[in-house]
Amino acid sequence: MNNSTILLIILSFVIALLLALFQYVYKAKKVASRNALIALRFVSVFCALLLLINPKFESVTYFEEKPNLVIAIDNSESVAYLNQNEKAKTLFQNLVENKDLQNKFNIETFKFGDDVSTSDSLNFDDNTSNISKFFKNYNELYSKSIAPIILISDGNQTIGNDYQYIASKSKQPIFPIILGDTTTFSDLRISQVNANRYAYLKNKFPVEIIANYSGNQSVSSNLTIRSGNVVLFSKRLEFGPNKTSFIINTNLNASSVGVKTYRVEISPLDNEKNKVNNYKNFAIEVIDQKTNIALIAETIHPDLGAFKKAIESNEQRSVEILKPKEFIASSKDFQLVMLYQPNTAFKAVYDKIISQKLNTFTIAGSTTDFNFLNTNQNNFTQDITNQTENYQPILNVNYGTFIVDNITFENYPPLKSDFGAVSFKIPEETLLYKAVNGFNTEESLLSTLEAEERKHALLNGEGIWRWRAQTYLDTDSFETFDNFIGKLIQYLSSNKKRRRLNLDYKSFYNQTENIIVNAQFFNKNYEFDANANLQITFRNKDTDVSKTLPLLLKNASYSIDLSSIAPGDYVFTVKSNDEPVSASGTFKVLEYNVEQQFLNADVSKLQSIANSSGGKSYFIEKSSSLIDDLLNDKRFATIQKSKRNTIPLIDYKYLLGLIALALSLEWFIRKYKGLI
Secondary structure, rough: OOOOHHHHEEEEEEEHHHHHHHHHHHHOOOOOOHHHHHHHHHHHHHHHHHHHOOOOOEEEEEEOOOEEEEEEEEEHHHHOOOOOOHHHHHHHHHHHHHHHHHOOOEEEEEEEOOEEEOOOOOOOOOOOHHHHHHHHHHHOOOOOOOOOOEEEEEEOOOOOHHHHHOOOOOOOOOEEEEEOOOOOOOOOEEEEEEEOOEEOOOOOEEEEEEEEEOOOOOOOOOOOEEEEOOOEEEEEEEOOOOOEEEEEEEEEEEEEEEEEEEEEEEEOOOOOOOHHHHEEEEEEEEOOOOOEEEEEEOOOOOHHHHHHHHOOOOOOEEEEEEOOHHHHOOOOOOOEEEEEEEOOOHHHHHHHHOOOOOOOOEEEOOOOHHHHHHHHHHOEEEEEOEEEEEEEEEOOOOOOOOOOOOOOOOOOOOEEOOOOOHHHEOEEEEEEEEEOOOOEEEEEEEEEEOOOOOOOOOOOOOOOOHHHHHHHHHOOOHHHHHHHHHHHHHHOOOOOOOOEEEEOOOOEEEOOOOOOOEEEEOOOOOOOOOOOOEEEEEOOOOOOEEEEEEEEEEEEEEEOOOOOOEEEEEEEEEEEOOOOOOOEEEEEEEOOHHHHHOOOOOHHHHHHHHHHHHHOOOOOOHOOOHHHHHHOOOHOOOEEEEEEEEEEHOOOOOHHHHHHHHHHHHHHHHHHOOOO
């Protein structure tokens, strides 16, 4: 409270006292109960003046803050495969229920496998283990607090970045409890098979195989690649203590169209304990042609590289970046022409597009010549203002031309676009709207158009390379953005007629992948129907077992997750229960359980993160001392903290009550004494 406020309070005290004395001493010299009335009048006036001054008081409260203790347990199948699941569950419960730990720490529990979540139940059935994702989430949640980690795991990670590097950023002690032992066995395994997802008919496709050996003796084994019962490749490998791995490269023939499944196998040793990791299946989809796309530009821009990378992430597609003159001279058959910021140099390009009836994707920006563009194509016109603006994207959730999922554009940077509206001359559907400072202008940023059996798209903005970069920052992968561009390109490069029921799925999946089937259903006017009743019936060709399940609405599509189905070949049909509309497809699920590839815990990595973080590692059989170590560790002391609050007097509600009480008593006394 400053000096001026104190002076005002003193002045208020004097004024209130003078007013009370004036009322009941000077003005009325003989009043019954005069002292009580003076006191009541003084209190009411003084309190009212205090409320007008509204002085502020500081209050200090003290509290104790216990350190956090994060207990994270591996919920993947490898824990059960190493026969450590019951021991791990018992230890986890003992730690969580320990009263001494509860008194010293705020205990937070998590489980990790495919994802990271609170440990409400443990079943050890996740088919992948992403330890790095747990550490990434941990670093975000507990970066500014004391929070040692108890990590109950075998240390075997099957997806994600190297958790040893991410754990080093936590700056908190890590106490791994190792599920397993250091016993080693002789083991041959296929560690990795690298092959493209697609191959082209009558071509050879490369296959790279990494085979590893653990053991102390010299051994030999045959490595084979089979397609059904036919051996396509065979090689004898000699392993030993000084030669523990081989990288084998070969080329196989793509002789027929379709999904082809292959099995890489290395013959097991006589005394080998784990034979699950001696083979690995992979598949190739053989296609008879590649989608060729021309990306025409007069200038160099980062957008060109972003488009090329995103489109060619699907091996079915090839992009050539050409100057307008190079495109005119080319005799190549293109299924789609992308026009980047067209100007007068594109005159002959448009003539060729019209004569060959090609599909187009126009990308406009700050250097686009809209006078030229408005007169050389009949799909749209742009208002010419010679001014630019930065527009952020807003997704049209009702867009129904193709399925858009797993991307929201919420955090994406703006694109530079001409200020002015676009008028479309042919039927269009807006995929992205322009927004300024979060306000939707309802003008098109990205639209698709169809007319005369040709397809077109207009992206009215430059700088899309920033979107691809933002995707990587958000997800540590370009996949989400690349899939979005891939679906747009797939739609534009195809001349198939529009159907009321469209499906989106892969031709084959690995067993560890999410097996998602998406569908879009349109009414007779080709408007997306959000009230459709769709179901899928799928059948395993090998077992002839079929099942029918409903599809659930998600954003602007219907989807179902079939990740729990067994490996095999499947045929499926999606149909509407209300109308005679259906669509069918086939896919293959490849057998591969990555969590059964390990014989031992990764002891060295778990011990490394413990030592580097100032923690300590324990084998589960010898983890009884962990609780005492945590309780006696002086780094994890309870901290007394204070909180200082500045509270204005007007927040004290009882002061109003005191004023009301003083005025009421004064009125009753005056009334009782006959002064009113």
